[in-house]
Amino acid sequence: MNWLADYKAKLRTAHEAVSVIKSGDRVYYGGNAAIPQTLVRALANRRAELENVQLNHVLLLGDDPLSAPEMAGHFRHNSLFVGPADRKAVNDGRADYVPIFLYMIPRLFTERVVPVDVAMIAVSPPDEHGFMSLGVETLASRAACNASRYVIAQVNEKMPRVLGDSFVHVRNADAIVEATEPLPTLEPGPPNEVELAISRNILPLIESGMTVQMGIGGIPDAIFASMDGSLDLGIHTEMLSDQAMKAIERGVVTGARKTLHPGKVIITFALGSDELYDFLDNNPLIEAHPVDYVNDPFIISQNEKLHPWSGPLKGRKACHCPVIHRQRRHSLANCPHAEPRSGGGDQPRRRPLRRDGVRGRQHLRQEPQGAGRIPNQDRPSRVPG
Numbered sequence: 001m002n003w004l005a006d007y008k009a010k011l012r013t014a015h016e017a018v019s020v021i022k023s024g025d026r027v028y029y030g031g032n033a034a035i036p037q038t039l040v041r042a043l044a045n046r047r048a049e050l051e052n053v054q055l056n057h058v059l060l061l062g063d064d065p066l067s068a069p070e071m072a073g074h075f076r077h078n079s080l081f082v083g084p085a086d087r088k089a090v091n092d093g094r095a096d097y098v099p100i101f102l103y104m105i106p107r108l109f110t111e112r113v114v115p116v117d118v119a120m121i122a123v124s125p126p127d128e129h130g131f132m133s134l135g136v137e138t139l140a141s142r143a144a145c146n147a148s149r150y151v152i153a154q155v156n157e158k159m160p161r162v163l164g165d166s167f168v169h170v171r172n173a174d175a176i177v178e179a180t181e182p183l184p185t186l187e188p189g190p191p192n193e194v195e196l197a198i199s200r201n202i203l204p205l206i207e208s209g210m211t212v213q214m215g216i217g218g219i220p221d222a223i224f225a226s227m228d229g230s231l232d233l234g235i236h237t238e239m240l241s242d243q244a245m246k247a248i249e250r251g252v253v254t255g256a257r258k259t260l261h262p263g264k265v266i267i268t269f270a271l272g273s274d275e276l277y278d279f280l281d282n283n284p285l286i287e288a289h290p291v292d293y294v295n296d297p298f299i300i301s302q303n304e305k306l307h308p309w310s311g312p313l314k315g316r317k318a319c320h321c322p323v324i325h326r327q328r329r330h331s332l333a334n335c336p337h338a339e340p341r342s343g344g345g346d347q348p349r350r351r352p353l354r355r356d357g358v359r360g361r362q363h364l365r366q367e368p369q370g371a372g373r374i375p376n377q378d379r380p381s382r383v384p385g
Helices: 003-009 014-018 037-044 087-091 102-110 141-147 193-205 218-226 242-249 274-280 356-366
Strands: 026-029 053-057 075-079 118-123 131-133 150-155 167-169 175-178 211-214 265-267 286-288 306-309
Touching: 014 037, 014 150, 014 175, 026 037, 037 118, 037 150, 075 087, 102 141, 118 141, 193 218, 211 218, 218 242, 218 306, 242 274
Parallel strands: 026 053, 026 118, 053 075, 118 150, 150 175, 211 306, 265 286
Antiparallel strands: 131 167
């Protein structure tokens, strides 16, 4: 069977596709701007039929119907990166939070520390060879798909075809739902006086030919907006933003002097405006890779002259309690010093774990130039559960 016939044979309605999910199943679904919203709504409509369905995901944006109080007992979030959609549920004790380095999340699925029964992803329409791009979020979606017994793909015509190690073939999907809807956007306002002052202090430290990692927030945006001239900067980053795109368009970022993936901007997800998503579509300058590659400190360290800069979030500290164990069942509702803001990525947002970008920079300082990747035996053998 050719891929097009296979595609047509797998077409389902959203209700039909999510009907395979049963009580007690473990479900993964994409986050950030790649939430399969049609599938999520269809699953929420099955609330009365289901109990104790575990939902694994990274950051969720907008309104998540599965986080509503009336979903308690039917669905429970197992959040690997707390976001605005599920933060209240976590803080109320109706959802769980697993502190973990972002680059280690795919290993939770591939090593079945967190088993996955059904993976729900949002993808671009297939190309002429039957490959669908994971688009604006690669992160851990492919690892979850490979580890799951059933994959549901929502094909969204508004999802850009982002290049890189970011494709799923039609043959690897078990059900396909065609549903086009706008992607979630993030359009922050102009930087405030403090953020501008910080950016003015950082700008003199930026050297020509650096590779930078800049995350989300007013400080990274202010720095990118203030850059001008031919700096030949490179980007190896967890997240790509609108201001990073504009720096690329101004010629500030070329990647010409990168020591890893020269001439390429390496990301694992993008979050911003519709203009940013259009910029990503079929753009050979941009490569999206899974987060266990992009955020791996030993990969990061192969970028010479790497400098990670990110901005903090205001808020109380996330919980450091030692009772987060293999059961992964530590409710934060009654913890006196816990209010998780996000997760263990590359920024210092009051997170319980050190930043991947900073750790990569430390390895760069410790290893001789050109040392390459540190052998796997130096990596931890287990993922915190």
